[in-house]
Amino acid sequence: MPETESTENSRIINEKWFTETPQGKALAGSRCRKCGRTYFPRKRVCVQCFEDGRMEDVALSRMGRLYTFTVAEAGPPGFTLPYAFGYVDLPEGVRVFSPLGGDFARLEIGAEMEMAIGPIRQDDGVDVIGYIFKPV
Template sequence: MGAHISIPMYQRAVPQRYRLAGQKCKSCGKVNFPPKAVCKYCQSGAEFENIQLSGRGTVYSHTVIAGGGAPPEFSEEARCKGSYPVAVVELEEGPRIIAQLINPPEEGITVGMKVEAVFRRIYQEEGVVRYGFKFRPV
């Protein structure tokens, strides 16, 4: 059994999952992703400008997830593929997000490597295919 995300909760997250929709705090100017009720940087801003994130960034940190370390919703992928790389990606606009890396270069993943977001199938739950973004080297 995976970590359950209800269909209504999943649908509320569609803008950030499908379109990388972020929000720029009108108080401090920092970009929040995923969107928050209060700015996670200044913790006083509650007014935001919606922005479209570019999907471009660099690898800030990375690791490889294998069998027993996979989150429940990715256990099927871990069984099929074995291990898979995951990175903390620092987007051009500032936020850092965790995402799976696809098509890693043969020479390996490096900190500072340029990456871009791509829309992919993530997993299936309750008969609904869940989509979102992964990153690939540029």
């Protein structure tokens, strides 16, 4: 999967956001060993129980439910119109803001979504590779 690595014509938006799993790249989060709250991206201090240094790395679920979304007909430079984005609720209790892909006509609140890796925008002719959720 060449598109998951940075190349001359593409770069990963932030390597720290991802972790390798047998199923491919997943979002890299942190889970508090004391209270169980899970975060994306990784962090050090739990803001629910204020425990420091007891976070464990977790690979977040690649599946989630669409909380809300929009299809944008106007946007900043680098995005090809129209493009879609929304919030996806993961089973770990994490809400992720994400570009949305697939068939926009199938986007609806509550839809089951699956994470993919791909270009989300262009930056001076270079594809910026990030996570994208698509309807299953």
